[in-house]
Amino acid sequence: MLARARQKPQLRTEPAEPGxxxxxxxxxxxxxxxxxxxxxxxxxxxxxDRKGRTRSFPLGPGFWVDGVAVQLVPPRVGGSTAATGPVxxxxxxxxxxxxxxxxxxxxxxxxxxxxxxxxHDAELVEKIWGHDLRVEGVVVVPLHGVDDLAAAxxxxxxxxxxxxxxxxxxxxxxxxxxxxxxxxxRVAGAREHVLVVGHPFVDVWQAVRPKCLGIPAWPVIxxxxxxxxxxxxxxxxxxxxxxxxxxxxxxxxxxxxxxxDLEPDLLGRVEELIDFVTADEQDR
Numbered sequence: 001m002l003a004r005a006r007q008k009p010q011l012r013t014e015p016a017e018p019g020x021x022x023x024x025x026x027x028x029x030x031x032x033x034x035x036x037x038x039x040x041x042x043x044x045x046x047x048x049d050r051k052g053r054t055r056s057f058p059l060g061p062g063f064w065v066d067g068v069a070v071q072l073v074p075p076r077v078g079g080s081t082a083a084t085g086p087v088x089x090x091x092x093x094x095x096x097x098x099x100x101x102x103x104x105x106x107x108x109x110x111x112x113x114x115x116x117x118x119x120h121d122a123e124l125v126e127k128i129w130g131h132d133l134r135v136e137g138v139v140v141v142p143l144h145g146v147d148d149l150a151a152a153x154x155x156x157x158x159x160x161x162x163x164x165x166x167x168x169x170x171x172x173x174x175x176x177x178x179x180x181x182x183x184x185x186r187v188a189g190a191r192e193h194v195l196v197v198g199h200p201f202v203d204v205w206q207a208v209r210p211k212c213l214g215i216p217a218w219p220v221i222x223x224x225x226x227x228x229x230x231x232x233x234x235x236x237x238x239x240x241x242x243x244x245x246x247x248x249x250x251x252x253x254x255x256x257x258x259x260x261d262l263e264p265d266l267l268g269r270v271e272e273l274i275d276f277v278t279a280d281e282q283d284r
Contacts, residue, residue, distance in 0.1 A: 011061055014070040016045045021135060022072065023064040024057055030136070031055065036074055045072055050132045051275075095128045095258045110137045112163040112277040115152065118142050120249050121167060121204045128259055129270060136278050149196075150183040158193035165273035171198020195276045197269040202227055205252055207266035212255040 014020070020033045022045070031047030036059065038044070043059040057063075061071045114133075116122050122142040126133070133140060143152060146168055158164045166184070168177045181196045201207050205228070206218050219234035221227050232239035232248045239248070259267055 011069055011071040013073045014063070014065050015075045016059065016072045017075045020065065022047055024055075025062050025064060025069070027055075029055055029057075043074065050135065095131065109139050110277065111161055112138065112165075113156065114138060114140045114165040114167065114273050114277060115143050116140060116167045117146055117169050117204070118144055120253075121169070123249075123253060124204055124207070124256065124262075125167075125270060127253065127256060128262065129274065132274060136274065138274060138277055146177055146180045149180040150187050153184050153187045153190055153194055158187075158189040160193070162193065163277045163279075164194045165277045166194065166196045167269060167273060168196060168198035169204055170200065170202050171196075172200050195273060197272055199263075199265045199269055201263075201265070204266070205231065205249070207263050208252055208256055209261055209263060212261045213252065 016022075016033045016036050018033050018035065021030065022033060023030045024047070029047065029049065031049040031054070033045055034048045034054065035046050036044065037046065037056075039056070044056045045059050046054055046056050048054045059072045059074065061069075063070050063072050114125075116125060119142050122140050125140050132138075143149075146152075149166070149168075153164060153166075156162075156164050166181075168181055171177050171181060177198065181198065184190050184194060184196055187194070199207060202221075210217050213235070215235070219231050221230035221234070228245050228248070229239045232244060235248075237248050237251070238244040256262065
C-alpha cells in the first residue's frame, strides 16, 4: 500500500491593508503597511516603522503578523483581492508622533526592559509612548528611586538579547544620581547591554512644558524643602500630604496630550532608550 503523501501546510494569506503591522522575517524590520505598489514588474509592500523610516519588500511569504508566519497578498477592494497599486498612506499618528497602528495586538514582551525612577515617570512614558512600546514589545518598570542602581542592574542580569535602558531624573555632574549611574559601569555585562540616560530636571514633572499648566515657568523651590509639595503650594494647589501630591500629578499628567507638550531633553532620551532596547536582533 502506497504511503499517502504528506501535504505541506499552507501559509495563511494576509491582505496588506494600510495600518497592518508586519515583521520581515529575514531582516527583522517591523513597520505598518502604508501602501502597495508595482516596481520593475514586482509587487511590493512599503512598511513604515515608528521612526518614520520606510522600506519596501516583495509581496509574498516571509512575514510575521502577530507572531504567525503569513504570506502577504494585495489589499482587498470591495470584498475581493485587488491588483497592487498605490494606496493612500496612513496619516494617523500616536501621541509620540510615530505611525499609529489601530489593528495590532500587543507584541509578546521582549526580555529587554526600560527602567524609570518612579511611578510618575512610568505614567508619563506610558501616556506618550505607550502605543510604541506595545508595538515593540517593551515593558517599562518603575524603580521607586535609584539609591542602589547598580544592584538593580545586577539583579536584572543584562546580556545578549537582554538589554536594559535606564532613565534617571536630575542626571547632572556631581549629583547623587550621577554617582549611581557611574556605578552601573562596574556591573558585569553593563558596558555593552545597558544604557543609562537622564534629563536635567529635578523631577519628571518639570519635563512638562509650563505652558500646559498656563504658567510662564516652573516655580523655583529652595533647597531643603520638599520639591513637589513646594511646587504645589506655589501653584496654589493643595499640598498637605501624599494624597495632594498624587492629585496634583494627575492634574499635570492630564495637561499632557502629545510629545509637543514635553521638553526636548526628555523626548530625546526616551526615544534613545527605545531604540537601544529594540536594536538587539537577538531580542526578536
